[in-house]
Amino acid sequence: MKAKAEVAALQNALQAEEAASYGYGVVGAHLSGAAFSQATSDCVIHERARDSLSAMITALGATPEPAAVAYRLPLTVSTPAQAATLAVDLELSVVAGYVPLAGAAEPSLRQLAATRMQAAAVRAARWGAPPRSFPGLSPAP
16 A cells, blocks of 8 residues: 555556656747757656656556646636746656655654655746745645
């Protein structure tokens, strides 16, 4: 049962990384110069994370869920400012995608989740997101 929960949490994180990889293609298409380079670098980070999560899922004897053919983006992007807003949204979605993994029984998976959530929160801030006390969780009522 433990492995089944870990696979589900890994699949959730994988879906977030796949969506971010897709979204950064749209982000980069509307940027140039240093911002384009940063978007490209961030995309590669998500592609590598996707690949490592796929390998972890496979190592647990499961099959990684395939990426969607296309994703519905939360906003229409036609300007550099909108591209940065999309990058923030992508990063915060990645943070949220790792929340279930943060509760895994395996300490190394909890550490992975914490590290990747922190890195995504930093990238979101770099793209213009306001800081949050614990990104990815809904605020308390």
